[in-house]
Amino acid sequence: MKKISVHEAVGHVLCHDITQIIPGKIKDRAFKKGHVVREEDIPVLLSLGKDNLYVWENKEGYLHEDDAAQRLSKMSAGAGIDFSEVKEGKINFIAKYDGLLKIDTNMLYEVNKLEEIMLATRHNNTPVKKGDKLAGTRVIPLVIDEKKIIEAESIAKNTFIEVVPYKKLKVGVVTTGNEVYYGRIEDKFGPVIKEKIESYGSEVIEQRIVNDDSDVIAKNIEELxxxxxxxxxxxxxxxxxxxDTTPTGIKKVGGEIISYGAPVLPGAMFLISYKGDTPILGLPGCVMYAKTTVFDLVLPRVLIGERIKKEDLAAYGHGGLCLECDVCTYPACSFGKGW
Structure with a gap:
């Protein structure tokens, strides 16, 4: 790459995009990298404030920003990710399908510690839809020493950003409480659970409504x-x-209690356990009436087949306070966005 006067640029190849900005009207690419400058381009370039241009000259051991961005995207992006075109040296990562965004945040941190390289992402464990923007990467200079890209590749070793698709699970629901069982009040839990489960492509195969007898609770869990x-x-x-005997019933069926309680509001009385590989979740009453709760944080992770550990729940303490906004924007908010 070399710098020349715009008046001497005719016939030379631009080595970077040139952006046109008109406040309130346009911010777009006026000239694309690789464009061969023509005589009629000179007045336009001058109107964009370009008295000098960088034009391409190959230099061994150095990479153009577009080529470097492609290397970085290939290095970091795994399954479930498509890419935008390279524009002004930047590549965006796009979700190929619905799923849960998984990021090795330690690896991301190590890569971003390197000079002249950047990779910005959404939060780990964010549910995403097909077509959502997930991340963006570029290098800072127009041309970068290839050794820096090689260093990043040696740190990463494996891709560390991916979208994991949801499994289609069959879900059994056991609703407990004498007040519901004996018809004193209407069950409000069932429709909420069904809607959330089905929104991820799974299905509720049956709901049982039982009294507060822990043996009965255990029996119905086993039957489902x-x-x-x-x-x-x-x-x-x-x-x-x-x-309230649901935790006792879960224990009686042989469920290994991972955690009874979570540092999340709403949802502090949440329980998660496993019988073998089968997750058994105990949901507190807030799930019935609050728009977003601990259930919304944990459910997508369970539905990709992740086995939740106590430390996973503990990490939700940082970011685990829902602000209960009048208009819920989850997952585009701070809720559940911890370490």
Whole structure:
């Protein structure tokens, strides 16, 4: 790359895009990298404030910003990701399909510590839709020493950004509570759970409404698993009241309690357990009436087949406070966006 006067640029190849900005009207590419400058381009370039241009000259061991961005995107992007065209040295990562965005944040941090390289992403564990923008990468200078890209590639070793598709699970729901079982109040949990489950492509195969007998709760969980349920969701009976026996019922069926309680509001009384590979979730009452809760944070991770650990829940403490906005914008907000 060399710098020359715009008046001497006719016949030379631009080595970078040139942007035209008219406030409130346009911000777009006026000349594309690789354009061969013509005589009639000179007045336009001058009107864009370009008295000098960088034109391409090959220099061994150096990469143009577009080529460097392509190397960085190939190095970091794994399954489920498409790319935008390279524009002004930048490539955007685009979701190929609906799923959960997974990022090795430690690897991302190490790459961004390198000079003259940047890679910006959305938060780890964000549910995304096909076509969503996930990340963007570029190098800072127009031309970069190839050794810096090689260093980044040696740090990464494997791709560290991907979209994991949701599994289509069969879900059994056990709704507990004498007040619902005996018809004193209408069940409000079932429709909420069904809507959330189906929004990810899974299905509720059956809902059982039972009383507060822990043996009965355990029996119905077992029967739903025998009928092919890949996941059990228990609603109600999750507080510390003596009549709330759902955690006891889950223990009686042989569920290994990973955590009873989570540093998330709404959703502090959340329970997650496993019987073998089958997740059994105990949902607190807030899931019935709050727009977004701990259930919305954990459910997508369960639906990609991730086995939730106690430390996963502990990490939600940073970012685990829902602001309960009048208009919910989750997942485009701070809720659940921790480390």
């Amino acid at each position: 698993m025998d009928k092919g349920a890949d996941m059990i969701v228990c609603t109600g009976g999750m507080s510390v009241d003596p009549d």
